Amino acid sequence: MWQVIKSVLAAFFGVQKERQRRRDFEEGRPGHFILVGLGAAAVLVGLVVLVAVLVAR
Amino acid sequence: MSRRLAWLSGSGVMGLSAQAQASGWNMPVGVTDISAEIYSLHMTIFWICVVIGLVVFGVMFYSLFRYRRSRHPEAANFHENTTVEVIWTTLPLLILVGMAVPATATLKKMYDTSDAELDVMVTGQQWRWRYEYLGEEVAFTSNMSTPRAQIRGEEPFGEHYLLEVDRPLVLPINRKVRFLFTADDVIHSWWVPDFAVKQDTIPGFVNENWVRINEPGIYRGQCAELCGMDHGFMPIVVHALEEDEFDAWLAERRDEAAEEALGVDRDWALEELMARGEEVYGAICASCHQVEGQGMLPTFPALAGNERLIDDLAWHSDTVINGVSGTAMPAFRSTLNPVELAAVLTYTRNAWGNDTGDTVQPAQIAEQLAR
Known part of the structure; x- marks a missing residue:
C-alpha cells in the first residue's frame, strides 16, 4: 500500500526512479493505482481550494 | 457658454503633465499606487526571466562548446538521473x-472596490463612452473629436490624433473612484495604461475596478476590444483634477444638468434647435450617416432627401429614440436627453435640403419618452 502511494505521488510530481517503475509494472495491480490516484487527485483539489479560500480571506 | 466651450476643448490646456516620460518600449509606471505596483511586479518577473534565460542558454552554449565533437569524439551514454530531474522540477515550482x-497580493488589492468615495458608471457604446456620476445627476457621452478630414488624410494629423474627445471623463486625485463597467451593444474594453486599468465592458454584466490617482494630468486610452467599424475611434481621455477643482467642476455640471432639465419645458426656436442639433449630429450621428447626411450604403441610409424621414415625423422620432432592431441603428433614448433628441431631429429634418420647416420641441420628446 505504501509503495502504491509513493508511486502515485511520484507520478503527480512527474519523476520516478526506473527501478520503482519496473517493480510497479511487475508486481502492482492497476486497480490499486487508479483508486489511489483518484483519491490523491481529490486531495490535491481540496488543497488548492483551501489555499484559495485562505488567500481570499 | 464660454466656460462650457473651454471645458469642451479642454485637451491640451493642462499640457503634458506627469504622464509618462516613458521610452515607449516598456509599460508605463502610471499614476496610481496599483499601477506602480504592477510595474514593479512586471520588472521583477522580467528580471527573473532574464536570469533564467542567461543560466539556461549559458549552460547550453557552454556544453555545446566544451563537449564539441572535435574534443570528445566518443559520445557519453548514460540514462536517467533522478536527483537532477527532481531539481529541475522543484526549481520552476518554487520560482512560480x-x-x-x-x-496575488496585488490582484487582491485591484479587486478591492470597497470604500469608494465616487462611483462612475462607464458604458461602452458603438462607438463612444458614456460616463455617469452615480448619485450626482451628472452624465454625458464622450466622443472622439479628431476631425474626419484628418482621418481621411486631407489634413495633417493633430498632436493627439485619434486620442482626443469632446468631453473627457473628469476625476479627482487622491480619492478612491470606483468604476462600474457595462455596455449597451457589444463587448468593449476600457483601457487607460496610466491607471493600469483594462476592463471589459459587457452587455448585461457589470464589472468593477477602481483608481486613486496620485497626479493631476491628462491621461489617454483606447477601447481594447474589437467592437466594430469605429473600434479605433472611441478613445478615452481622463482629466485628473485637484480635489477642490473637481468639486467645482462637478457642481458646475450639476447646475448645467438642472438647467438642461428646465430647457425641456420651454419652447425652443428653430435656430436654437438647429445649432444644438448640428453639434449633436456631428458628435453622434455623423460617423455613420456622414456629415452631409449622405449616408454610406448599403449599411447606413442617407438622411438627406430621405422621403420617409421627411414625410413621417412619428417614424423618424421613433427610429432615433428606439433604434431599429436588426440594423446598426441603436436606440438613443438613454444616450441623449430630450433637448438633444429634439435638436437632432429638428436638425435632420431641416438640414441638407430636407426643408420640412418642422421644429420638434423637447417637451414633445419628453412626453414620447415617458410613454
Whole structure:
C-alpha cells in the first residue's frame, strides 16, 4: 500500500526512479493505482481550494 | 457658454503633465499606487526571466562548446538521473510560487472596490463612452473629436490624433473612484495604461475596478476590444483634477444638468434647435450617416432627401429614440436627453435640403419618452 502511494505521488510530481517503475509494472495491480490516484487527485483539489479560500480571506 | 466651450476643448490646456516620460518600449509606471505596483511586479518577473534565460542558454552554449565533437569524439551514454530531474522540477515550482505570491497580493488589492468615495458608471457604446456620476445627476457621452478630414488624410494629423474627445471623463486625485463597467451593444474594453486599468465592458454584466490617482494630468486610452467599424475611434481621455477643482467642476455640471432639465419645458426656436442639433449630429450621428447626411450604403441610409424621414415625423422620432432592431441603428433614448433628441431631429429634418420647416420641441420628446 505504501509503495502504491509513493508511486502515485511520484507520478503527480512527474519523476520516478526506473527501478520503482519496473517493480510497479511487475508486481502492482492497476486497480490499486487508479483508486489511489483518484483519491490523491481529490486531495490535491481540496488543497488548492483551501489555499484559495485562505488567500481570499 | 464660454466656460462650457473651454471645458469642451479642454485637451491640451493642462499640457503634458506627469504622464509618462516613458521610452515607449516598456509599460508605463502610471499614476496610481496599483499601477506602480504592477510595474514593479512586471520588472521583477522580467528580471527573473532574464536570469533564467542567461543560466539556461549559458549552460547550453557552454556544453555545446566544451563537449564539441572535435574534443570528445566518443559520445557519453548514460540514462536517467533522478536527483537532477527532481531539481529541475522543484526549481520552476518554487520560482512560480515565488512569483504568484506578490502577484496575488496585488490582484487582491485591484479587486478591492470597497470604500469608494465616487462611483462612475462607464458604458461602452458603438462607438463612444458614456460616463455617469452615480448619485450626482451628472452624465454625458464622450466622443472622439479628431476631425474626419484628418482621418481621411486631407489634413495633417493633430498632436493627439485619434486620442482626443469632446468631453473627457473628469476625476479627482487622491480619492478612491470606483468604476462600474457595462455596455449597451457589444463587448468593449476600457483601457487607460496610466491607471493600469483594462476592463471589459459587457452587455448585461457589470464589472468593477477602481483608481486613486496620485497626479493631476491628462491621461489617454483606447477601447481594447474589437467592437466594430469605429473600434479605433472611441478613445478615452481622463482629466485628473485637484480635489477642490473637481468639486467645482462637478457642481458646475450639476447646475448645467438642472438647467438642461428646465430647457425641456420651454419652447425652443428653430435656430436654437438647429445649432444644438448640428453639434449633436456631428458628435453622434455623423460617423455613420456622414456629415452631409449622405449616408454610406448599403449599411447606413442617407438622411438627406430621405422621403420617409421627411414625410413621417412619428417614424423618424421613433427610429432615433428606439433604434431599429436588426440594423446598426441603436436606440438613443438613454444616450441623449430630450433637448438633444429634439435638436437632432429638428436638425435632420431641416438640414441638407430636407426643408420640412418642422421644429420638434423637447417637451414633445419628453412626453414620447415617458410613454
